Amino acid sequence: LCIVNTKISAILLDNMTTKTQPGLAKAQLTADVVMFTIEDNTLEVLLVKRAHEPYKDQWALPGGFLWNGEATKQTAERILCDKAGVEGMYIEQLYTFDSPGRDPRGQIVSVAYFALVARESLKINLSAKTQHPTLFPVASLPQLAFDHQHIISYAHRRLQAKIQYTNAVYSLLPPAFTFNQLQSVYETILGRSLDRRNFRKKFMSLGLIRPTGQKLTGICFPATDRTQPLVLS
Amino acid sequence: LCIVNTKISAILLDNMTTKTQPGLAKAQLTADVVMFTIEDNTLEVLLVKRAHEPYKDQWALPGGFLWNGEATKQTAERILCDKAGVEGMYIEQLYTFDSPGRDPRGQIVSVAYFALVARESLKINLSAKTQHPTLFPVASLPQLAFDHQHIISYAHRRLQAKIQYTNAVYSLLPPAFTFNQLQSVYETILGRSLDRRNFRKKFMSLGLIRPTGQKLTGICFPATDRTQPLVLS
DNA sequence: ACAAAAGTGTTTTCATTACACCCATGG
DNA sequence: CCATGGGTGTAATGAAAACACTTTTGT
Numbered sequence: 001l002c003i004v005n006t007k008i009s010a011i012l013l014d015n016m017t018t019k020t021q022p023g024l025a026k027a028q029l030t031a032d033v034v035m036f037t038i039e040d041n042t043l044e045v046l047l048v049k050r051a052h053e054p055y056k057d058q059w060a061l062p063g064g065f066l067w068n069g070e071a072t073k074q075t076a077e078r079i080l081c082d083k084a085g086v087e088g089m090y091i092e093q094l095y096t097f098d099s100p101g102r103d104p105r106g107q108i109v110s111v112a113y114f115a116l117v118a119r120e121s122l123k124i125n126l127s128a129k130t131q132h133p134t135l136f137p138v139a140s141l142p143q144l145a146f147d148h149q150h151i152i153s154y155a156h157r158r159l160q161a162k163i164q165y166t167n168a169v170y171s172l173l174p175p176a177f178t179f180n181q182l183q184s185v186y187e188t189i190l191g192r193s194l195d196r197r198n199f200r201k202k203f204m205s206l207g208l209i210r211p212t213g214q215k216l217t218g219i220c221f222p223a224t225d226r227t228q229p230l231v232l233s
Numbered sequence: 234l235c236i237v238n239t240k241i242s243a244i245l246l247d248n249m250t251t252k253t254q255p256g257l258a259k260a261q262l263t264a265d266v267v268m269f270t271i272e273d274n275t276l277e278v279l280l281v282k283r284a285h286e287p288y289k290d291q292w293a294l295p296g297g298f299l300w301n302g303e304a305t306k307q308t309a310e311r312i313l314c315d316k317a318g319v320e321g322m323y324i325e326q327l328y329t330f331d332s333p334g335r336d337p338r339g340q341i342v343s344v345a346y347f348a349l350v351a352r353e354s355l356k357i358n359l360s361a362k363t364q365h366p367t368l369f370p371v372a373s374l375p376q377l378a379f380d381h382q383h384i385i386s387y388a389h390r391r392l393q394a395k396i397q398y399t400n401a402v403y404s405l406l407p408p409a410f411t412f413n414q415l416q417s418v419y420e421t422i423l424g425r426s427l428d429r430r431n432f433r434k435k436f437m438s439l440g441l442i443r444p445t446g447q448k449l450t451g452i453c454f455p456a457t458d459r460t461q462p463l464v465l466s
Numbered sequence: 467a468c469a470a471a472a473g474t475g476t477t478t479t480c481a482t483t484a485c486a487c488c489c490a491t492g493g
Numbered sequence: 494c495c496a497t498g499g500g501t502g503t504a505a506t507g508a509a510a511a512c513a514c515t516t517t518t519g520t
Binding site for chain 1 (some may be wrong): 481482484485
């Protein structure tokens with residue numbers, strides 16, 4: 001199997017400069033976004049209803065084809081801005097999905113992104129053009145188009161891993177929040193309950209939280225400079 | 234900025250089914266592979282010499298365009314097989330690089346893979362077609378084409394993180410190896426020295442190593458079933 | 467026999483887990 | 494006054510880090 005390819009690879013190398021040989025894939029690139037938010041202690045993801053075939057009228061991740069000169073991350077941000085009216089959200093590349101056959105229209109490769117947005121800053125745009133963007137609880141998703149169910153599972157696992165070693169979770173919260181709200185976000189994402197005292201101890205030792213001093217209302221601000229741990233007052 | 238896009242996004246949505254609108258990017262997809270190996274306590278990466286413009290005669294990661302019906306992972310494996318004569322290596326998707334301008338020929342998106350191969354199983358193919366595949370120490374790379382320097386740095390960081398929680402590093406070793414060889418691989422990748430006793434203790438407690446009993450030669454086999462810890466004899 | 471590499475245990479420190487009662491608020 | 498939610502500390506466990514001498518092998 002290995003040796004047979006030698007000859008063919010010569011064609012490939014020529015292709016790298018001529019760019020117009022048969023056999024070369026005419027893959028198309030899309031960006032799909034898994035946008036998470038939290039509402040009523042439930043982890044939710046933004047879906048849209050497909051207006052066209054394939055998978056017409058089924059729910060799907062918001063996504064779209066790249067524009068000229070655009071990076072996939074910009075595509076993802078643009079799409080999210082259109083559907084959810086939110087800019088400057090936390091967004092990162094998740095994985096590139098490219099199994100042949102994942103899209104019946106042909107070889108369509110999707111660079112998936114995952115985004116975190118606080119529910120408060122979401123302004124979902126329900127005009128006819130936006131394909132009815134809707135939040136669904138991750139725990140009870142409808143039937144999804146393409147391999148989007150798989151992409152969401154992957155994103156959920158990434159999110160669970162990510163909150164263990166980063167402060168990305170702040171993106172899901174308003175600028176000021178209580179310790180219990182923070183813990184509740186963790187519990188929601190991880191799907192299990194955590195010990196209140198240990199949770200507080202851990203977070204305090206990380207120096208990522210600054211107490212506001214507003215004791216009775218129990219409000220904490222996220223550290224403004226998140227690279228530099230802040231001293232407790 | 235956000236609202237202006239609403240109108241344009243309607244065009245995009247139509248495009249999603251018609252597929253032939255102006256403004257849509259005609260991006261091309263390539264796979265590039267960062268193949269690591271270890272030789273003489275040095276971490277090395279496989280590079281090829283570009284035969285054509287752009288960056289003619291400069292060193293670059295082995296890579297190539299997708300074929301029809303091929304997944305990018307297959308592309309990466311095929312390329313590695315051509316240049317390094319190795320099949321069944323450890324390979325995983327690294328990241329997708331797509332900054333506009335990364336390739337002067339136009340919008341060329343690269344799905345980067347990273348691979349680990351034991352030096353012994355490498356049979357580098359030096360025919361004229363293979364662009365002189367050569368191993369370079371990661372610590373002293375030549376000037377590289379495109380953003381390949383950046384991709385290699387990213388891969389190196391991923392490798393450093395990965396060996397902390399997986400046994401992927403076995404792919405860099407022959408089937409039988411000594412404890413010190415194993416430790417040496419870790420030290421090479423991490424770029425710092427580790428305590429011999431703690432290293433052995435840690436690995437033994439993980440149950441991922443099986444002693445061969447061949448005490449004087451000090452050979453250990455990697456566990457054949459790596460999901461099931463093995464009992465020590 | 468000398469030098470270089472391989473083998474071996476103990477102690478300390480730190481992070482993680484488990485666990486229960488008091489206080490304040492609002493109805 | 495009762496129920497709910499918010500606040501707090503200690504003890505046990507387990508993992509990680511620091512640390513030095515003996516044995517073996519090859520020259």
